[in-house]
Amino acid sequence: MERPLTQHTHPDGTTRTFREYVQDGGYRGLQRLASGLAPKDVQRLVSEAGLRGRGGGGFPTGTKWSFVPMGPDAPKPKYIVANGDEMEPGTFKDRVLMEGDPHGLVEGMILAGYALDAEVGYIFLRGEYHLSAQRLNQAIAEAYAEGYLGKTIPGTGFRFDLHLHASAGRYICGEETALINALEGKRAVPRAKPPFPQTVGLWGQPTVVQNVETFYNLPHIVNHGAAWYHGLSRTQDGGTKIYGVSGRVTHPGWWELPLGTTAREILEEHAGGMLKGVHFRGVLPGGISTAFLIEGHLDLPLDFSSLPAQVGRLGTGTMIVLDDHTCPVGFVLNLERFFARESCGWCTPCREGLPWVARILTSFEEGHASKDDLALLDMHTKWLAPGHTFCGLAPGAMAPLQSALQYFRDDFEQHISRGRCPWRHKPAQLKVLV
Amino acid sequence: MLSDTERRELEEAVKHYPDKRGAAIDALLTIQRRRGWISDDSLLEIAQFLEITVEELDSVATFYNLVFRKPVGRHVAFMCDSISCWIKGCERVQEQIKKLYDVELGQTTSDGRLTLLPIACLGQCGRAPAMMIDQDVHGDVTPDTIEQIVEKYK
Ligand SMILES: Cc1cc2nc3c(=O)[nH]c(=O)nc-3n(C[C@H](O)[C@H](O)[C@H](O)COP(=O)(O)O)c2cc1C
Ligand code: SF4
Ligand code: FES
Numbered sequence: 014m015e016r017p018l019t020q021h022t023h024p025d026g027t028t029r030t031f032r033e034y035v036q037d038g039g040y041r042g043l044q045r046l047a048s049g050l051a052p053k054d055v056q057r058l059v060s061e062a063g064l065r066g067r068g069g070g071g072f073p074t075g076t077k078w079s080f081v082p083m084g085p086d087a088p089k090p091k092y093i094v095a096n097g098d099e100m101e102p103g104t105f106k107d108r109v110l111m112e113g114d115p116h117g118l119v120e121g122m123i124l125a126g127y128a129l130d131a132e133v134g135y136i137f138l139r140g141e142y143h144l145s146a147q148r149l150n151q152a153i154a155e156a157y158a159e160g161y162l163g164k165t166i167p168g169t170g171f172r173f174d175l176h177l178h179a180s181a182g183r184y185i186c187g188e189e190t191a192l193i194n195a196l197e198g199k200r201a202v203p204r205a206k207p208p209f210p211q212t213v214g215l216w217g218q219p220t221v222v223q224n225v226e227t228f229y230n231l232p233h234i235v236n237h238g239a240a241w242y243h244g245l246s247r248t249q250d251g252g253t254k255i256y257g258v259s260g261r262v263t264h265p266g267w268w269e270l271p272l273g274t275t276a277r278e279i280l281e282e283h284a285g286g287m288l289k290g291v292h293f294r295g296v297l298p299g300g301i302s303t304a305f306l307i308e309g310h311l312d313l314p315l316d317f318s319s320l321p322a323q324v325g326r327l328g329t330g331t332m333i334v335l336d337d338h339t340c341p342v343g344f345v346l347n348l349e350r351f352f353a354r355e356s357c358g359w360c361t362p363c364r365e366g367l368p369w370v371a372r373i374l375t376s377f378e379e380g381h382a383s384k385d386d387l388a389l390l391d392m393h394t395k396w397l398a399p400g401h402t403f404c405g406l407a408p409g410a411m412a413p414l415q416s417a418l419q420y421f422r423d424d425f426e427q428h429i430s431r432g433r434c435p436w437r438h439k440p441a442q443l444k445v446l447v
Numbered sequence: 448m449l450s451d452t453e454r455r456e457l458e459e460a461v462k463h464y465p466d467k468r469g470a471a472i473d474a475l476l477t478i479q480r481r482r483g484w485i486s487d488d489s490l491l492e493i494a495q496f497l498e499i500t501v502e503e504l505d506s507v508a509t510f511y512n513l514v515f516r517k518p519v520g521r522h523v524a525f526m527c528d529s530i531s532c533w534i535k536g537c538e539r540v541q542e543q544i545k546k547l548y549d550v551e552l553g554q555t556t557s558d559g560r561l562t563l564l565p566i567a568c569l570g571q572c573g574r575a576p577a578m579m580i581d582q583d584v585h586g587d588v589t590p591d592t593i594e595q596i597v598e599k600y601k
Contacts, residue, residue: 259531265531265572265574
């Protein structure tokens with residue numbers, strides 16, 4: 014099984030050096046450019062490869078790029094931005110890539126810059142990722158020293174500059190238009206779309222924002238071609254994916270696997286199944302803005318096109334497991350508190366609705382919720398549905414809630430009928446298991 | 448007033464952006480690294496440097512979790528309270544650290560040694576519960592090991 018993104022990553026967590034990167038064929042993608050690969054050829058390769066954005070939405074990267082104005086009359090400069098804000102709870106895939114192999118991101122961004130004739134790039138990194146910052150800064154300095162950055166790439170007439178922007182900790186900065194405001198030094202609230210960033214982005218210029226993991230795929234697509242890339246996956250979406258698992262499983266961690274691997278395979282073969290004495294109840298497949306999958310869904314291929322929309326979305330591919338010793342209501346309360354805290358406050362339904370949801374869920378946990386409260390929760394999943402708020406944060410917050418209300422309704426009802434959380438008052442049992 | 452070193456660092460940061468204001472976060476974090484937090488005076492000095500109003504800069508400064516508009520202790524302990532850490536018992540770790548150092552979340556110990564803050568997922572969910580002290584990440588923290596970890600930060 015091929016693992017192009019991580020086959021050379023050191024298992025002990027140390028970083029892959031510049032020399033190692035080059036020895037294993039790194040920066041060879043840039044030489045391919047000089048041998049006659051035009052920007053439009055790179056764009057075509059990426060479209061044919063079926064690369065879909067790894068930031069959670071799974072938007073086809075080639076299609077996104079097709080909206081960028083090209084040619085001599087296109088506005089200049091254009092910008093490439095790597096979204097490394099990774100603050101989605103349960104998600105740690107971009108961190109392992111950036112820490113383990115910082116040059117892979119630098120090369121991927123240069124290739125994207127070339128394909129779109131964009132001469133400046135920013136890596137937007139979440140502020141807490143100090144080790145990533147240190148390693149990326151070193152990689153950028155090395156790439157400048159070697160002439161991959163800041164100088165015309167021989168035989169191409171193309172030159173790319175790259176800067177690291179360390180943010181200061183706010184989930185909404187991961188939303189691409191809020192990210193653009195943040196980079197401009199403004200309060201990081203989302204912008205209205207349209208216009209889309211591909212035409213009017215950073216400082217009003219055409220801008221492409223991609224997730225960190227998306228960029229890591231580009232050197233491999235350029236080096237090996239679209240057919241090879243398709244061959245890596247098990248489904249119609251191309252490539253591999255960094256999947257991860259956390260929760261009460263035997264071996265929490267991350268693995269690079271073919272796109273379309275099933276949740277069952279990841280949970281049982283890679284994460285080693287549930288810890289002794291606990292049982293599976295559900296899983297959020299990719300960060301907390303996704304709907305729960307339950308037992309009946311575990312054999313579905315996990316990718317961006319196979320999961321039926323009424324079942325859910327892959328999201329970031331880093332899963333969080335709910336087990337039978339964890340209260341589903343307490344679980345969802347934790348998620349909604351996060352969303353309420355991180356709401357940017359720009360639009361009313363989200364600013365007011367999310368704290369309301371969190372208060373209702375608290376009343377369940379404290380044992381004084383009623384049937385009316387259950388109905389209110391149902392209503393919020395409609396009031397904060399897509400199209401009712403300014404950005405995707407609030408609809409994302411409703412995905413786990415709505416599916417929990419569907420699959421674990423009995424647990425909500427028990428909180429009402431018993432007047433307490435059925436999972437509390439069992440400390441002895443918990444002590445053994447955690 | 449900005450010291451010469453501070454000014455040099457800010458001038459370096461500004462080079463990465465076509466517009467000075469782009470360096471707002473870099474500038475706030477740079478000054479905070481030197482002074483510990485962002486006082487009203489610091490805010491004014493940075494705003495003048497970036498040529499924006501102090502209100503504009505404050506609307507940015509107050510937006511972020513890692514920009515401190517109040518003094519903090521010599522060390523800051525960020526306790527992850529997101530879902531994977533919650534499943535693995537971060538609440539009990541929090542209770543223990545509060546008890547050991549007689550401090551609540553959002554407060555600083557009376558000797559000025561430690562500020563305790565909640566934080567969203569640190570991307571260490573495979574090693575939950577996780578925390579970060581200053582810039583160091585600690586995973587698989589338990590109520591029994593927390594004291595040993597914090598003791599290194601005097
Ligand atoms: C509230 C919110 C938070 C987001 N956070 C991130 C993030 O941390 N990283 C990321 O890559 N995308 C994040 N996104 C998605 C981005 O807006 C954008 O779609 C993505 O960076 C595009 O990259 P891709 O096409 O390569 O997936 C977030 C979206 C929303 C609505
Ligand atoms: S949905 Fe929430 S996060 Fe998004 S703009 Fe509205 S208030 Fe801000
Ligand atoms: S949930 Fe705590 S580190 Fe991810």
